[in-house]
Amino acid sequence: MDKLNAQAILHFLKHEIVRHDPVGLIDGGAPEDEYDTEIGKLISHLLKTEKSEQKYYEVIHDVFSELGEVKEDICRVLAKNILKEL
Template identity: 40%
Template sequence: MRNKATDIVTKHINNWDPIYLLAGGAPDDEYEDEIEQIVEAVLKSKDEIEIAEAIRSIFEFSFTMDFDFDKCYIIAKSIWEELYLDEK
């Protein structure tokens, strides 16, 4: 489950590229530390709202800037659905 979660979170976070590091030429593993923390949260969360809160908190701490909850929720919902709902 962890490997699947890591793949899904990596895909969604890198596609989102919340502060455009990848678009600016940063390496593909630029968000690796944040992704590891988000995976931990995903595996412990009971719903996409908890994941969104974790994403927001993790990125705000890492990059000392505000992140919009609604944008975090969109990513969290995509992660939640792909990880938990697509397997049903």
């Protein structure tokens, strides 16, 4: 993955995560960079994961469950959107 592609993936993931807010932190008033650490972990895991909606869902759920209760329906939407983009 070249640097430009990596930046595009990072931008896309950040946009999707903030937009869908899988743990409700942004809705609770947290700044938009609140998920940056998890987005880094997510990229690392997704690049090593078989491309499937279920596998992506599992990775997303695992990464964000470290922060609190995860909205499972949101994780499924994220998995579907990320699979289409990557």
